[in-house]
Amino acid sequence: MKNHIGRGRRSLAAVAFIGASALALAACSGSSDSEDSSTAAGDGGESMTSSDEFTYTGQTSNTLIAATLESLEAGACAAAADGTPLVTDSIAAEQWDQQLQVLAANDALPAMQMAPGTPSLMTEWIEAGLVVNLSEVLADLGVEGAVLPAAEATLKQLYQSDDLYALPTEYNIEGFWYNKALFEDAGVDVPETWGDFVVVAETLQAADIQPLSASGTEGWPVTRLVGNYIFRSLGADAMQKVADGEASLTDPEYVEGAEAVAALGESGFFGPAPGSIDYDTAMNQFLTGGAAMFYMGSWALGNFNDESQNQIGIDNIGYFPFPEVEGGAGSIDETPANAGVPVMFGAGAYTDDIGEWVACIAQNYGDVALNEAGQVTGFEITDAPAEQSELTTMVQDQIANATGSVLWFEAAFSPAATTVSQTNGGALAGGNLSGQEFMELVQAQNG
Amino acid sequence: MDTVFRNRTATVVMLLPALAIYTVVMVIPILWSVTYTFQAGNAISGFEFVGFDNWIKFFGDPTAIDALWFTVRYALVTTVLQVAVGYGLALVYIFFLQNKSPLVRTTIFFPVILPTVAVALMFSRIFEAAPTEGPVNTILQWLGGDLTDFLGTPSYAFWVIILMDVWRSMGFYGVLLYAGLVEIPQDMMESARIDGAGTWKLIRRIVLPMSLPVLLSAVIFSINGTLKVFDSIVALTNGGPGSATTPLTLYMFRTSFAYGQYGYGSTVAFVLTILCLLVTIFIFRSMRRDVTES
Numbered sequence: 001m002k003n004h005i006g007r008g009r010r011s012l013a014a015v016a017f018i019g020a021s022a023l024a025l026a027a028c029s030g031s032s033d034s035e036d037s038s039t040a041a042g043d044g045g046e047s048m049t050s051s052d053e054f055t056y057t058g059q060t061s062n063t064l065i066a067a068t069l070e071s072l073e074a075g076a077c078a079a080a081a082d083g084t085p086l087v088t089d090s091i092a093a094e095q096w097d098q099q100l101q102v103l104a105a106n107d108a109l110p111a112m113q114m115a116p117g118t119p120s121l122m123t124e125w126i127e128a129g130l131v132v133n134l135s136e137v138l139a140d141l142g143v144e145g146a147v148l149p150a151a152e153a154t155l156k157q158l159y160q161s162d163d164l165y166a167l168p169t170e171y172n173i174e175g176f177w178y179n180k181a182l183f184e185d186a187g188v189d190v191p192e193t194w195g196d197f198v199v200v201a202e203t204l205q206a207a208d209i210q211p212l213s214a215s216g217t218e219g220w221p222v223t224r225l226v227g228n229y230i231f232r233s234l235g236a237d238a239m240q241k242v243a244d245g246e247a248s249l250t251d252p253e254y255v256e257g258a259e260a261v262a263a264l265g266e267s268g269f270f271g272p273a274p275g276s277i278d279y280d281t282a283m284n285q286f287l288t289g290g291a292a293m294f295y296m297g298s299w300a301l302g303n304f305n306d307e308s309q310n311q312i313g314i315d316n317i318g319y320f321p322f323p324e325v326e327g328g329a330g331s332i333d334e335t336p337a338n339a340g341v342p343v344m345f346g347a348g349a350y351t352d353d354i355g356e357w358v359a360c361i362a363q364n365y366g367d368v369a370l371n372e373a374g375q376v377t378g379f380e381i382t383d384a385p386a387e388q389s390e391l392t393t394m395v396q397d398q399i400a401n402a403t404g405s406v407l408w409f410e411a412a413f414s415p416a417a418t419t420v421s422q423t424n425g426g427a428l429a430g431g432n433l434s435g436q437e438f439m440e441l442v443q444a445q446n447g
Numbered sequence: 448m449d450t451v452f453r454n455r456t457a458t459v460v461m462l463l464p465a466l467a468i469y470t471v472v473m474v475i476p477i478l479w480s481v482t483y484t485f486q487a488g489n490a491i492s493g494f495e496f497v498g499f500d501n502w503i504k505f506f507g508d509p510t511a512i513d514a515l516w517f518t519v520r521y522a523l524v525t526t527v528l529q530v531a532v533g534y535g536l537a538l539v540y541i542f543f544l545q546n547k548s549p550l551v552r553t554t555i556f557f558p559v560i561l562p563t564v565a566v567a568l569m570f571s572r573i574f575e576a577a578p579t580e581g582p583v584n585t586i587l588q589w590l591g592g593d594l595t596d597f598l599g600t601p602s603y604a605f606w607v608i609i610l611m612d613v614w615r616s617m618g619f620y621g622v623l624l625y626a627g628l629v630e631i632p633q634d635m636m637e638s639a640r641i642d643g644a645g646t647w648k649l650i651r652r653i654v655l656p657m658s659l660p661v662l663l664s665a666v667i668f669s670i671n672g673t674l675k676v677f678d679s680i681v682a683l684t685n686g687g688p689g690s691a692t693t694p695l696t697l698y699m700f701r702t703s704f705a706y707g708q709y710g711y712g713s714t715v716a717f718v719l720t721i722l723c724l725l726v727t728i729f730i731f732r733s734m735r736r737d738v739t740e741s
Contacts, residue, residue, distance in 0.1 A: 101491075272594050275598065276575060415705060416706040420510075424689040427688040445510075
């Protein structure tokens with residue numbers, strides 16, 4: 001009998017242990033509510049899928065998308081957010097692509113996120129079925145006209161696809177933004193050729209004004225200049241030729257572009273240590289009058305229109321396109337244009353609840369971003385603000401009047417070449433790397 | 448107890464759980480990783496067998512060779528400095544500070560418990576050149592020197608990383624070696640003193656030979672830690688400027704997770720494993736010979 005009781009106790013203990021372990025395991029595995037989706041019978045008897053959360057992950061330096069989504073949650077998208085609240089998260093821009101790759105490899109992409117900086121990765125994920133086909137989804141939801149045709153065409157070209165796989169939360173032109181007062185102090189005019197541009201930078205430096213502000217830690221604001229110089233000197237198809245293997249970055253006419261930017265670095269036009277300057281610091285330098293020129297996309301309008309950040313005043317900021325290269329095949333009217341870092345939707349986390357959010361974002365994001373932050377997007381605008389800054393109007397006009405557009409330096413590169421290009425951008429701006437060396441490093445990874 | 452160990456079945460049964468866990472968490476992943484070195488692709492695009500292509504690519508890849516060379520240079524210099532400074536501290540604790548040593552030991556040990564990222568942030572501020580000047584640049588300019596971009600110049604960045612890592616870890620090696628030194632029998636030291644040995648002679652003839660085993664441990668700890676350096680470099684320079692301070696670990700990480708080349712990343716990882724193994728065997732053999740001689 002005693003023995004029997006002992007055995008009973010032991011089995012009770014074993015059951016309790018198994019139960020406790022199961023509870024512990026369940027507790028450990030319950031952290032990803034966002035991806036939990038369940039199926040329930042809908043009104044029409046069709047199967048409906050639902051989510052507990054609408055997860056969004058963006059780059060730390062881009063606060064605008066998250067802020068706009070929060071506004072939408074409280075306003076136009078309150079119905080979609082009911083039962084599926086917005087949960088935002090952010091990752092540093094330098095680690096963006098690699099973090100997304102880890103998530104993608106585990107089929108754990110959040111419901112919505114900024115797309116990878118390297119378009120070829122996105123193409124790979126589209127092929128693997130990891131990204132929601134928005135052409136189909138927007139048509140199903142009845143909101144197919146919400147994206148501007150120009151922005152849709154740019155995104156399709158970027159991902160070499162016939163369907164739309166990302167939403168244009170930005171539609172940008174890129175170019176130089178300049179501080180009008182500092183230009184006046186130094187007695188310089190807006191340059192139209194690269195030669196003039198270098199003279200302007202020299203004059204500004206002689207007047208003890210730092211000519212350019214750029215983030216060397218991110219690198220791309222510097223390598224953009226290399227790409228644009230090449231577009232201006234060799235024409236809009238110059239980088240496509242490299243992608244197609246018809247030309248190499250180490251060809252002398254391509255190296256010239258990198259040498260031109262390296263020469264700016266050697267002259268110290270980017271300040272004392274551009275390799276230590278991050279995105280926010282570069283923006284801050286320009287908006288506090290620490291530098292006269294700033295190459296950036298028009299997504300920066302959000303920062304320019306924010307009085308707490310902009311100490312030099314919105315009316316004091318002017319824009320000029322990337323100058324022409326004397327005797328070059330490209331034109332100053334070909335504006336670098338892109339959909340910034342667009343947003344995509346993870347197929348694994350997509351449910352009908354997320355679909356409601358997608359429809360609401362497509363219909364309302366453009367209006368909210370323009371009204372609240374002066375941000376120009378690639379969405380149809382139905383509720384234009386009564387008043388907006390001249391700069392925002394100017395960007396809208398530029399987009400409407402651009403005769404052609406070019407992508408950016410790394411747009412057609414492999415992930416390895418993109419990383420090598422951007423990690424060496426700081427050294428190029430700091431004058432620590434020659435144009436030849438830079439192009440050899442990038443070409444070696446792009447081969 | 449003896450009879451239990453003589454019973455082979457009992458030994459096997461007792462060893463089995465630990466062996467099973469070790470196999471699952473160590474042996475299988477390592478073998479799995481080795482199979483990746485003969486493949487190309489990633490978890491999204493799938494894998495294909497490529498034979499020795501990854502190995503051939505490694506030895507023809509200038510970035511990989513630079514990373515290997517940086518790793519070896521960094522490991523050698525940091526190990527020598529870490530162990531030398533740690534040994535120096537241990538000797539100071541024993542011979543000069545004696546009773547006061549706990550307070551000093553705690554203070555010097557303090558950086559060991561600080562998060563690496565916090566230490567890296569502090570060092571990047573100390574050596575900052577822009578947008579604000581750090582204390583080092585302020586002092587340099589006050590002395591009449593030029594503003595220097597320490598973290599943006601490859602040769603300086605190398606030494607700043609080493610300085611930071613030695614500062615972070617010297618307390619640990621000080622305590623580790625101190626623990627070895629206190630084990631030396633006091634009567635042996637006393638008798639040497641009575642025989643007229645001075646501090647220097649005492650260190651050379653008694654302390655150094657007697658502390659060789661713990662020195663060996665310290666060197667193996669240090670060289671394996673420094674060959675696998677990752678967090679401090681990512682936090683301080685992220686491998687830059689360019690790829691000037693990129694060790695094999697960071698290159699492996701980038702290749703696998705940023706470039707999506709799992710096969711090539713595994714090859715880089717395997718080269719690092721072989722390097723750690725060779726270095727450890729080399730140190731172990733050379734030190735053992737010395738211990739026998741003494």
